[in-house]
Amino acid sequence: MNRRRFSDHPETAIRIKPHHFVDILTALGRGKTKYSPHPYGHALDRIAGRILSAPQTELLIELGADDICAPCAHNIDGICRDTIDTSYRPEAPRSKLEWNLLIDHRWCERLGIFENQQLTAGELCLRIRERAGDITAIYREIAVERTADRAVNLKKGVELYMKGKRTADR
Numbered sequence: 001m002n003r004r005r006f007s008d009h010p011e012t013a014i015r016i017k018p019h020h021f022v023d024i025l026t027a028l029g030r031g032k033t034k035y036s037p038h039p040y041g042h043a044l045d046r047i048a049g050r051i052l053s054a055p056q057t058e059l060l061i062e063l064g065a066d067d068i069c070a071p072c073a074h075n076i077d078g079i080c081r082d083t084i085d086t087s088y089r090p091e092a093p094r095s096k097l098e099w100n101l102l103i104d105h106r107w108c109e110r111l112g113i114f115e116n117q118q119l120t121a122g123e124l125c126l127r128i129r130e131r132a133g134d135i136t137a138i139y140r141e142i143a144v145e146r147t148a149d150r151a152v153n154l155k156k157g158v159e160l161y162m163k164g165k166r167t168a169d170r
Contacts, residue, residue: 013058015066018107029157042072052166055122092141106138129158
């Protein structure tokens with residue numbers, strides 16, 4: 001278990017949900033290295049940029065509203081009020097809050113991580129490479145074909161990240 005404290009400034013650590021980090025790596029595997037501001041106002045563009053720029057970026061595992069969620073228009077007093085498209089995942093809860101908690105708990109269990117754990121982006125990426133395995137159980141409400149595509153891109157994104165190929169000029 002990693003219970004170390006950050007050596008420099010813990011207040012600069014990124015609070016991040018496990019699935020948000022996984023989504024950034026998956027997008028990297030699809031070739032996405034640049035982000036634009038989103039109409040909802042969430043901070044994915046800024047947070048992904050920091051994570052992609054340096055594997056030593058300090059992270060703090062968060063299961064509630066993280067630094068991506070914080071400025072989102074759907075984040076009301078720290079609670080996500082958004083809903084998800086259940087057309088391709090009919091067994092999933094309609095509440096984005098409930099869906100995120102469900103998959104984040106599954107990722108925590110799979111990766112052996114816990115809320116408020118501190119680690120670097122590189123350490124979390126390595127943990128994903130070593131422990132992710134077959135991710136269909138994590139996303140079991142989604143059709144296997146969709147999850148297979150996600151798995152391929154996650155694996156590719158992990159390898160690109162670990163090799164330092166995290167920018168458009170790779």
